[in-house]
Amino acid sequence: MQIDTSRLESLLASADRIALVGHFNPDGDALGSVTAAYHYLKDRGKKPRIILPSPYPENMAFLEPDDPRDRMLICENDLPGARALVAEADLVICLDLNRLSRTEYLEQDILQTRASKVLIDHHIAAELERFDLAISTIGVSSTCELLFWTLLSLPDVAGDPGRLSLRCAESLYVGMMTDTNNFANSVFPDTFEMASKLIARGVDKDGLQEKVLSCYSVSRTRLMGHMVKDKMKVVPQHQAAYMLLSNKEKERYHFQPGDSEGFVNLPLAIRTMQVSALFTENIDGKYVRVSLRSKGTINVNKFAIRFFNGGGHRNAAGGRLYMPLEAVPAYFEQALDNWPEEEKFS
Ligand SMILES: [Mn+2]
Structure with missing residues (x-):
């Protein structure tokens, strides 16, 4: 899947502080997509920060960035901090949500910021008009799949999954795996191609399955x-x-x-x-x-x-x-x- 990333590339090139926003009650796809974007941007020398409206499931804690200063910020624990990150950002990227109201607390903050706003999402009826750029289709398994093809289409990655860090690749795999219920629902031919490329990249499919899917109390x-x-x-x-x-x-x-x-x-x-x-x-x-x-x-x-x-x-x-x-x-x-x-x- 080829994605036109010319506009995204120019927004990324001119941004330093980038806020990555997921949805309320973040699931594997929300967490996978914000952390994958984080790793890509961090590796590119940007200053990304992740903002989530509410806490994530305990079994997803392994997706946290290694740098303690970059820990995911949860609105319900620190709303002023989340608002400040949005206000200070040069670029806001919303992932895995079709409406700003799904951020629960940040709709007005995101609308009012002068920063450019990007949406990357796979839900029906996304609020496209509220974003400067929307990469939105329902023809993918997950936001992580859409993000995977988007990253691959960027000039510096140039179609080579080897140029994504292993942490980034793992995050992408987790979101696709959870949103498809481990390849049971909404799977397209491109989804298998993505999985194949990520496994070739070094993603430990069995390890991730065990961490994420066999994790209950x-x-x-x-x-x-x-x-x-x-x-x-x-x-x-x-x-x-x-x-x-x-x-x-x-x-x-x-x-x-x-x-x-x-x-x-x-x-x-x-x-x-x-x-x-x-x-x-x-x-x-x-x-x-x-x-x-x-x-x-x-x-x-x-x-x-x-x-x-x-x-x-x-x-x-x-x-x-x-x-x-x-x-x-x-x-x-x-x-x-x-x-x-x-x-x-x-
Ligand atoms: Mn999703």
């Missing part, structure tokens, strides 16, 4: 069992299943960020299920986080837009509900009943 595994056995509700007439995760349960199972990763996919392993939903009470109890998954041609992106104040991809989307967790089952089952056929299969 006993209590997380028990929570997963509890969700499937006691919480999964099946709606047979819609070939749908859903689960609710409350703050009380999170407490009982010593919940850590990232622990519910993958729960929403579990019901789709059932032959007859086409749609799955996970509803998670937010820590402050102010809203319910919605995760939606589907098989094949069923489009949960439009479902998320219409009923759940969100969006995403055809087979994976998310959103929020501003109602008590107890009210969600009735709301969700009604939404299934009212889901317009032409949107469901669009």
Whole structure:
């Protein structure tokens, strides 16, 4: 995949301090893309800093930059510090987010800064008009894949993955591996080509898999069992299943960020299920986080837009509900009943 990077190259050439911004509740792709960009820019002699709205899962800590002064800055721990980094930056690069509101705290800061703004993202309906440059397509597995092809297209890398540091290559691999659920979803021919090039570059695929995917605690595994056995509700007439995760349960199972990763996919392993939903009470109890998954041609992106104040991809989307967790089952089952056929299969 060739990407026109002439504009990006000129923005990078004239920038020194570069803020790399990921989304709220950062996942492997958000973390992989901000850290890969960090390593590339650092190796190029720039001063990049990573800003994340909220903490990342513990198993991703190995992605932290080695230089302690460059540790990822978490808005929820230091919002003034995050705002200062955005204000001082010559260039702001947002990765793996389609709307500035997904930074939760920094939308106004990013809009108001005089710095140039770049978006690199693979979600539907990105806010292209809010950026000076947007590298945005849904025809890739992940932001990390898009970033990989972008880096390869830059003049100094010139198509040679050997010119990316191993840390950069590892970060790219992690984001692609997690967003595709280890090559299960949204995989394109280019995705395998990327994986092949990164492995040839020296990425230890098995090591990363073990670090990132086989990393759970006993209590997380028990929570997963509890969700499937006691919480999964099946709606047979819609070939749908859903689960609710409350703050009380999170407490009982010593919940850590990232622990519910993958729960929403579990019901789709059932032959007859086409749609799955996970509803998670937010820590402050102010809203319910919605995760939606589907098989094949069923489009949960439009479902998320219409009923759940969100969006995403055809087979994976998310959103929020501003109602008590107890009210969600009735709301969700009604939404299934009212889901317009032409949107469901669009
Ligand atoms: Mn992603």
